Amino acid sequence: MLELVIFSSLNGLLYGMLLFLLASGLTLIFSMMGVLNFAHASFYMLGAYFGYQISRYVGYWPGLVLAPILVGFAGALIERFGLRTVHKFGHVAELLFTFGLAFIIEEGVQMIWGKVAVDYRVPELLNFPAFTLFETTFPAFKMFMLVVSVATFVALLTLLTKTRVGLIIQAALSHPNTVGMLGHNVPLIFMMVFGFGCGLAALAGVIAGPALVTQPAMAASLGPILFVVVVVGGLGSLPGAFIASLAIGLIQTFAVAINVSIADVTALFGIKVDPNSFAGDLWMATIAQVAPIIPYLLLVLVLMFRPQGLMGNRDT
């Protein structure tokens, strides 16, 4: 039991930090431009695929640096020549644009790298178990993922709160017009923040690609969870996104590990449920089986009882 708790906590923490790498960029972009980037998870996928392609020529490590930079540039270009064109049509058009973009990226990736998963391997340097606890090993690469994501988190925090660039970004979040009056190029800031957010997503892709599976469906499976994170955390709130990322990471990892159904619980009190009765599936389903729907249930509950999210201050 202790083994389960420790490993689930570690995996949950890891998953939560990965989610935060994505959610932080998404939140920054949202609070600055009011655009909920539907294609954010697609940039994560692009990061994984770019990293894979680079690793085939020069190994894993250059890809860790190059892939996020490339994806960041791609994101900045898309902001400059795509998103900025539709900006004048309003937020719905922007959301639709990023929706179409996600569609194109998924089709493009399927065309270039095929519909099945690619063989993106953990680098040899990190291909060993980090430690063994109760006969279960924890791979070193996962430790590395944890370190990279925590380091990025700290760097992001420092960048936003301690540097001049961060100050300008924070000011542009709330008062873009005033920042423009002070002589800063606000469209350029928007473009760079968009590119930076995409780069962060790509970094998550490069470190998650070898550990999870690098396949065309990875964006579509992570994207909705990501929106759950930013909505539950409160649209536009970085601390909220952090808490929600960790919470959803932990909840999902623990849920997958628990093999208990409602029927098992009622059986403790002597009530037997007939699996063939009406909605019998519902009572017999274990928590591990319903794990995929837990984030969405959480989303609906949060929106019903606290529509602005955990830490959100704006009512969208």
Added chain:
Amino acid sequence: MSVMTRALPWLGGIAMILILPHVFSSGAAISIMSLIGFAIIFALSYNILLGQTGILSFGHAVYYGLGGFITAHALNIIAANKLPIPLPLVPLVGGIAGLLFAAPLGWVSTKRAGTAFSMISLGIGELVAACSLILRGFFGGEGGISTSRTSTLQLFGLTYGPQIQVYYLIGVWCLICSGLMYAFTRTPLGQICNAVRDNPERAEFVGYSTHMVRFLAFCIAGFFAGIAGGLAAIHYEIVTSGVVGAGPSGFVLLMTFIGGTGFFIGPILGAILLTAMQSLSDITGAWLLYLGMLFVLMVMYAPGGLAGLLLMHRQVATRQGLTRLVPAYGFAAVPGLSLFAGIIFFIETSHHVLVKSAEGMQMRLLGFSYEADSPTAWGLIAALIVVSYLAFRRTWPIVATAWTEATVGERSVPDDSKPKPPAKANVDGSASNSRSTITAAVR
């Protein structure tokens, strides 16, 4: 407008439904036209949300799919108990199911508008899609729910075995639902939906609860989506868990938007175009890529959709402006079409190299036979794209000037057509900034 002009499009629709099966009488064509029939209902129901009330849903297929599942179960129950219910009434079961699911889910999600609503609809869509894999009894797991449309009460000797009978059934339902949805846009509630879309704050001040208006629109949209799902269940005789997922939800958004959300005819055009394209998808393996690019181009340059483009020109045509426009269009069409051809060559050749390389590099496209990996071919494709793009850009100011001349003075005429996309009339005639002029002109 006189009664006659109002009735004309509907009479035309009835005539189309009656005549088309005689023109295209092959089994495949009738099947495609049946698909178009319920796609039209689905897209129109979606437009009640997006076009009329201004809320963007990413989970509309939930009500379509659940309507389909309930219809399939209802058909099985009718067959098992020999209930005296004829098949033509069964889609109504799907509609009521859609309404019953839309009511509680809609109440929660329409509390918010804008981005939050979109996210909630996405979450609910994912929730139902994930549930479909857990509740195997209802959703039938991987295999789905099979049913049979022929074992209901038969009236007038119609068995609904042959596809043509199902086609007419779908056609009649399509007409009834389109008529009802059109009538809805004319009701006070339908008009208030537009008010909530355009200025929710003012609508609240006038005394309408925006939540209530959005909720009612959502329920009506869910009802018609359920009917479409019921017709789909009758057509396919099987419903699988995929229909409640993100795929159909996204597809209906593409259909509606590409067709045009600002006009009643728009979603109908989109449903016809995209369903026909989907059915022809064996011509190219990359058709979803084309679809995505078409959608993004539409979002960027023609937010009014196909219907917006067409109706814009109808207004010009009534003012004899087309004589001025046609030569300019003809001029722009040459580089435009060659750019289009270049992009098709690029995508198809890449697709051949990347996906079908096992079949050998020899390929045929638009009458040309060439090796897909030859540098000459790639050089020619690149040259074609670059040259025609540069030429195409040079034609933009010409088109923009022609457009301005064709429309000058028209803007002062009051426009009673339904919501226009946020158009900014550009009548200054300057062609110096070709980019901004063309984007304004295209709308």
